[in-house]
Amino acid sequence: MEVSGPEDDPLLAQLHRVQCPVCQQAMPAAHINAHLDRCLLLHPAGLAEPAQPRAKRRRPSESSALKQPATPTAAESSEGEAEEPDDGGESEDRESDDAPPTPSGARLLPDFPGARPGSPGGKGAGPRPAAAAAAGGASPRSWGEAEAPEEEEAAGDADGEDDAGRWDADAGAAAFGAPGGRPRAPAAEEVRQLLEGKPLADTMRPDALQDFVGQGRAVGPETLLRSLLEASEVPSLILWGPPGCGKTTLAHIIANNSKKHSIRFVTLSATSAKTTDVRDVIKQAQNEKRFFKRKTILFIDEIHRFNKSQQDTFLPHVECGTITLIGATTENPSFQVNAALLSRCRVIVLEKLPVEAVVTILMRAVNSLGIQVLDSSRPADPLSHGGNSSSESSVLIEDKAVDTLAHLSDGDARAGLNGLQLAVLARLSARKTFGKKGGQSYPPSRVLVTESDVKEGLQRSHILYDRAGEEHYNCISALHKSMRGSDSSAALYWLGRMLEGGEDPLYVARRLVRFASEDVGLADPSALTQAVATYQGCHFIGMPECEVLLAQCVVYLARAPKSVEVYSAYNNVKACLRGHQGPLPPVPLHLRNAPTRLMKDLGYGQGYKYNPAYSEPVEQEYLPQELRGVDFFKQRRC
The missing domain is CATH 1.10.8.60 (Helicase, Ruva Protein; domain 3)
Structure with a gap:
């Protein structure tokens, strides 16, 4: 069965006529490729990109030809002419034969990048770009628009292109982008696949210092550490900072940079590693250094989880350069890291991210x-x-x-x-x-x-607080100083930070009792009663009902008058006792108790004046002979 082309049917020829994008001449769609080959030679400016090998063509299947009248390609037109000459086809084919040959058989109209065979079943994975659609007389469609199989196959046969010349949707979107110059957007299921199976925080770790944000003071462009890391001269480091500030990410960047310089990078977690694991790594590092002159960087995450004896394992090897130690911790290294190890490492403080x-x-x-x-x-x-x-x-x-x-x-x-x-x-x-x-x-x-x-x-704000860590002491110190400064608003804020972070309310109440005596003191003696009552109330009802009790006491103490007279005088007494040279002076005899005859015979209690027995003030010395005249409320030294 022969299928008539647009040359035989004037109506079809008119329907399938397209316009050349170079010379604006209208012609049948079947001959657009041959015409463009010749037209681009005459107008070199129209050649936008280097020519690529022409995609292999295939004769349209009989089933597709029955669905829609197909437009034969230039090659098929010449074959049809040999079998059955036709005036219209002969003139058009002669025009194709007169076109100058392309160099090395290359096609001057460049194929679109990313072209590949379609999905099984002979259908392309997606629609074609606008230029290819125009050649077939079809209007360009959006990349995500679905297309019926019959329409897709008919459109492919109409312009003489097979599936090898059809665009793959993913490759086409990546190469040319969607309309407007933007790449094809992923579907919802693609986003789900990207998110499932691995935490996003681990997936998004940057690999270069240029992408490491929020720590300009530690590893900014002008810092010494940044220069050392870029030169792959990594010293032993202790990375100290709150969770999520970039400690592990910075170690990950150092690891990537180490691979470029053939430096061995080993990662251990103090939560699961044992001393034997550390010794095995150190032994391998010794062999690498001895035989291959290769450095080893050992990263210990949560290094504060190692006890003092485990931390001592690193000391000789860090000092002699067998390993370069990088430790990450959320705790204050002054308290949690061995002082000897701390002196051999540089502490890098990473702040909370803005x-x-x-x-x-x-x-x-x-x-x-x-x-x-x-x-x-x-x-x-x-x-x-x-x-x-x-x-x-x-x-x-x-x-x-x-x-x-x-x-x-x-x-x-x-x-x-x-x-x-x-x-x-x-x-x-x-x-x-x-x-x-x-x-x-x-x-x-x-x-x-x-x-x-x-x-x-x-559910609620992610509050950084650790009941056993440094933030615990930072917040209670801020609360104490806010009440001392009579800032009740700030005092309530720090109280809320502690309670919302999970602090024990009885701990806060005990600190309030101390504050009532230390900072309020004799200026408002009832403050101590208020604080003690607050402690008892917290003990009776617990959280969350005792929040109001603590808030009331905090505001009362913040607004109360302040006096540190007693606190300062007692500190003077302690300073006098701790700074005394030689044996402490004895208690004067007249101040000693004499419950027995022997003690009375020794002079205990002799000369003591019982104050209630006198109607006028009693002149009597109560300090040792060496401290006579000392007033601890006015001076500190004895």
Whole structure:
């Protein structure tokens, strides 16, 4: 069965006529390629990119020809002419034969990059770019738009192109981008696959110092440590900072840099490693240094979990240079790291990340996942069921949600990234049940993560507090100093930081009792009664009801008049006793008790004047002879 082409049917020829993009001449679509080969030789400026090998053509199948009249290719037209001459086909074929040959058989109209055979079944993975669609007389479509198999096959046969010349959607989007110059956005399931199986905080670790944000004081461009790390001259370090500030990430960057300089990098965790594991690493490091002159960097995460004897294992090997030790800790190394080991390492203090740095990290993760940030000030219907453009992501997040997540993370990038991962996965899971809840048979085409989703995932602010660590002492010190300065508002804030962080209320109450005597003292003697009553109330009812009791006592003590007269005088007494040279002076005899005859015979109690027995003031010395005239309320020295 012969299939007539556009040469035989004037109507089909008219329907399949296209315009040359170089010379603007209209012609049948079957001869556009041959015409462009000749036209580009005459107009070299139209050649936009180097020519690539021409894709192999294939005759249209009989089934596809029956579905829609096909336009034969230039090669097929010449074959048809040999079998059955035709006036229209002969003139058109002669025009093709007169075209000058291309060098080395190359096609002057460049093939689009990324072209490859389609998916099984002879159908391309996605629509073609605009130029290829124009050659076939079809209008360009969005990359994400689905296409019926019959229409796709007919369009491929109409312009004489087989599946080898058809664009793959992923490769095409990556090469040319979606309309508007933007890459093809991932679908919701692709985002789910990226998030499942591994924490986002671990996936987003940067590999270079240029991407390490928020620690400019420690590893900024002008710092000494930055210069040493870039030169691969890594000294022994103790990285000290709160959780999520970048200690492990900085070690990861050092590890990547070490691989480039053939430096061995070994990672151990003090939570699971034993002393034998450390000794094995040190033994291997000795062999590497002896036989291959190769350095070894040993990273110990949570080094404060090693006891003093385990930390002593590193001492000789760090000192002689067998290993370069990098330890990470959230605890104050002055208390948790051996002093001898601390003197052989440089302490790098990493601070809590500012909100701006956390926002930068979160936006980097959002962009890497292909999630679109939605401007909350712009009115839109992000959950529209209509087909969305391929350049617009199927997963969106409000810009307010990113800002809220950064603030709730409290400077912990790990908490922020994990919160983002949890919120997105929760919305993707809820997308599956949307149809059942809303009475629809299909889920929405786009998923929106809102500010409320982020708050619901974290429940409350991520508060950095450790009841046994340095933050415990930092907060109680801030509370004490705020009450001493009569700032009741600041005192309440630090009280809330401690209680919300899980502090024992009885510990706070004990500190208030101390404050009532130390800082308020005789200026308001009832303050001590108030503090003791608060302690008893906390003991009776516990948390969370005792929060109000503590708050009341804190405000009372902050607003009370202050006097450190007693506290200062007693400190003078202690200083006198500790600074005394020689034996302490004895108690004067007239101040001694004499319960027995022997003690009375020795002079105990002789000359003592019983004050109630006198109506006038009694002149009597109560200090030892060496301290006569000393007033501890006015002077410190004895």
